Amino acid sequence: MTTTTHSPDRKLRSIAAFTLSEVIIGASISSFIMVGVLSTFLFLGRSGANVQNYNDMEAQARQALEIFAQDTRQASAITWNSATDVTLTVNTIGIRYYYQPKTASFIRTNNNTGQERTLVTGIVLFDFKAYGITGSALPLTSATELTSASKSTKQLQISLESTRNTRTVARASNTVLSARFILRNKRVTT
Structure with missing residues (x-):
C-alpha cells in the first residue's frame, strides 16, 4: 500500500485567494466606477433642477404676457x-x-377691487416701451413725456429678464421680449 502525504506548502498554495496587489487594483477600478456613477447622478440632479427653473420662468412669462x-x-x-x-x-x-x-x-392690480396678482418673480431687468400710431418709440423719462405718452401711445411692449437660483445649480436666467401689443380700442390720431 502506498501513502501520499502533501507537504504543508502545497496546501497553502492550492487555496483560492486574492493577493494584495489584486485587491488594490480591484479597489482602484471600483473607486473609478463609483466616482463616475456619482458624478453622473449629481449631473442629472443639477440638470433636472435647471430644467425646472427654466420651465417655471417660461410658464410665468407666458402666462403674464x-x-x-x-x-x-x-x-x-x-x-x-x-x-x-x-x-x-x-x-x-x-x-x-x-x-x-x-x-x-411684475404685478397686475385691479384698481376697482384692489385685487393684486404677481405675474412674474425674480426679475433683474424690466422695461416698458411705448410706441405711437406710426410705430415710433415714445420717450418715458420725464413727467411731461409721460403725460404726452398717455395721449399718443398706441402700442406697448415689455422686456424683462428673470432669474432663478438653487443651492446646487448655477443661476438660470430667462430673457423675454414681447410682441408689440396694440391698444385696439384707443383712438389716436397722427
Whole structure:
C-alpha cells in the first residue's frame, strides 16, 4: 500500500485567494466606477433642477404676457404713472401693471377691487416701451413725456429678464421680449 502525504506548502498554495496587489487594483477600478456613477447622478440632479427653473420662468412669462396682451387689446385708454408703471382702462376698470423692484416682481392690480396678482418673480431687468400710431418709440423719462405718452401711445411692449437660483445649480436666467401689443380700442390720431 502506498501513502501520499502533501507537504504543508502545497496546501497553502492550492487555496483560492486574492493577493494584495489584486485587491488594490480591484479597489482602484471600483473607486473609478463609483466616482463616475456619482458624478453622473449629481449631473442629472443639477440638470433636472435647471430644467425646472427654466420651465417655471417660461410658464410665468407666458402666462403674464397672455394676461397683459388681453388687457392691452381691450384697453380704451392708458395712463403712464412712470416708465415701469402703467394703468390701462379696460371696460371702465383701471388695471395697473407695474414692476416692483423691492420684490423683483411684475404685478397686475385691479384698481376697482384692489385685487393684486404677481405675474412674474425674480426679475433683474424690466422695461416698458411705448410706441405711437406710426410705430415710433415714445420717450418715458420725464413727467411731461409721460403725460404726452398717455395721449399718443398706441402700442406697448415689455422686456424683462428673470432669474432663478438653487443651492446646487448655477443661476438660470430667462430673457423675454414681447410682441408689440396694440391698444385696439384707443383712438389716436397722427
